[in-house]
Amino acid sequence: xxxxxxxxxxxxxxxxxxxxxxxxxxxxxxxxxxxxxxxxxxxxxxxxxxxxxxxxxxxxxxxxxxxxxxxxxxxxxxxxxxxxxxxxxxxxxxxxxxxxxxxxxxxxxxxxxxxxxxxxxxxxxxxxxxxxxxxxxxxxxxxxxxxxxxxxxxxxxxxxxxxxxxxxxxxxxxxxxxxxxxxxxxxxxxxxxxxxxxxxxxxxxxxxxxxxxxxxxxxxxxxxxxxxxxxxxxxxxxxxxxxxxxxxxxxxxxxxxx
Numbered sequence: 001x002x003x004x005x006x007x008x009x010x011x012x013x014x015x016x017x018x019x020x021x022x023x024x025x026x027x028x029x030x031x032x033x034x035x036x037x038x039x040x041x042x043x044x045x046x047x048x049x050x051x052x053x054x055x056x057x058x059x060x061x062x063x064x065x066x067x068x069x070x071x072x073x074x075x076x077x078x079x080x081x082x083x084x085x086x087x088x089x090x091x092x093x094x095x096x097x098x099x100x101x102x103x104x105x106x107x108x109x110x111x112x113x114x115x116x117x118x119x120x121x122x123x124x125x126x127x128x129x130x131x132x133x134x135x136x137x138x139x140x141x142x143x144x145x146x147x148x149x150x151x152x153x154x155x156x157x158x159x160x161x162x163x164x165x166x167x168x169x170x171x172x173x174x175x176x177x178x179x180x181x182x183x184x185x186x187x188x189x190x191x192x193x194x195x196x197x198x199x200x201x202x203x204x205x206x207x208x209x210x211x212x213x214x215x216x217x218x219x220x221x222x223x224x225x226x227x228x229x230x231x232x233x234x235x236x237x238x239x240x241x242x243x244x245x246x247x248x249x250x251x252x253x254x255x256x257x258x
Contacts, residue, residue, distance in 0.1 A: 015077075016212035019205075023053035024112060024142050025197050028251055029061065035191075035255065037136060038063055042107040045130060047096040047123070048114030052078035052089060054140060055110070059087045066101070068094040097122035099130065106130050110138045115178055124185030128258045137187065137256045143173040145196070145248040151206070151240045152247060158235060159215045162228045166215035173250030187256035194253070198246040203236045206245065 032038050040062045046055030049067030051074050059065040059082070067089050069075055075091040082089055094100055096111065096118045109127045111118070127137050146153035146169060156169035174194060182190060201209060207229055211217040217225055 016208045016217060019208050024057060024140060025199075025251065026057070027195075027197060028140060028142070028253065029057045031193065032138065032253070033061075035136075037108055037138060037255075043105060043132075044108045044110065045099075045101065045106045047099075047109065047111045047127075048117060049078065049091070049112075050074045050114070052081060052091075054112030055089055056082065056085070056087065058108075058110075059089050060085070066090040066092070066106075068092045068096070068099055068101075070095050097126055099126060101130060103129050104132050107132055107135050108138060109135070110140065112140045113142065115139050115141075115175070115181075120181035121185055124182060124187065128186065131258060134257070137182070137258070139175075139178055139182075139254045139256075141173065141175060141250075141252045142199075143171065143250055143252070144199075145173055145250055146170050147248065150248065151236070151245060154235060154239065155206075155210055155232065158228065158232055159210070159213075162224060162231075163215050163220055166219070168215060174252050175254075178254055182254070182256045187258050189257045190254060191256075192252070192254045194250060196248065196250050199249045200244045201247050202244050203233065203240075206236065206247065207232055 029038055038044065038058045038061055042063045044055065044058045044063050044065045046052070046065060046067045049055050049069045050071070052067055055065045055067045067075070067078065068091070070093060072093050075093065078089070078091060092100070109130055131137065144152045146156050153170070159166055160169060179190060210232060211225060211229060216228060220228065
């Protein structure tokens with residue numbers, strides 16, 4: 001089922017996205033290179049690019065990257081980060097289902113941390129239109145792991161208290177529905193891998209990361225976010241006083257061809 005993207009206003013979280021959201025680990029790009037993805041001089045389109053965390057990893061390895069996202073605030077933030085790193089990505093305001101980009105233009109199309117926001121069939125057809133012959137589509141996630149009593153699960157419980165409509169908690173970082181979405185859309189030769197790699201956060205960093213999430217900053221009113229943040233700060237000081245924290249995360253990646 002497509003998530004209610006119209007209810008999540010990620011442009012409101014741009015500042016926290018830039019400062020606090022952990023990007024994909026370098027180990028992911030290394031593994032993708034072993035499959036011939038992101039090896040340099042490839043035309044790569046990153047759907048739902050946000051602040052560019054996935055696309056930027058490819059750009060830093062001398063690929064030609066285009067990023068699209070419906071939130072112009074996030075794209076402007078991405079441009080600022082790129083400028084500091086002296087790299088260049090072509091950014092456009094657009095949706096994955098209708099990019100407006102030329103047919104057969106990309107060696108690789110990627111979707112990092114965002115497939116659940118798309119209309120699967122429409123997005124799949126658009127991706128197939130955009131890929132060059134023998135091109136590959138990459139879906140990637142880097143999800144926090146809620147385990148009984150850990151900082152993730154206790155944080156999620158606080159989100160649920162403040163935002164009862166948020167139902168994305170207590171997941172396990174693997175996305176089996178995407179296999180069906182892509183298979184039924186005509187993709188073949190599906191290949192996946194998953195592994196765990198912790199993300200390192202200070203208390204301030206974790207609070208910022210959570211404020212940037214769909215269940216908090218993108219959907220709660222500002223006053224409620226502020227109250228939530230005060231409670232999260234108190235929770236961290238009481239139950240997880242040591243800093244920095246190694247917060248468990250899982251990488252999930254699915255490769256598909258058409």
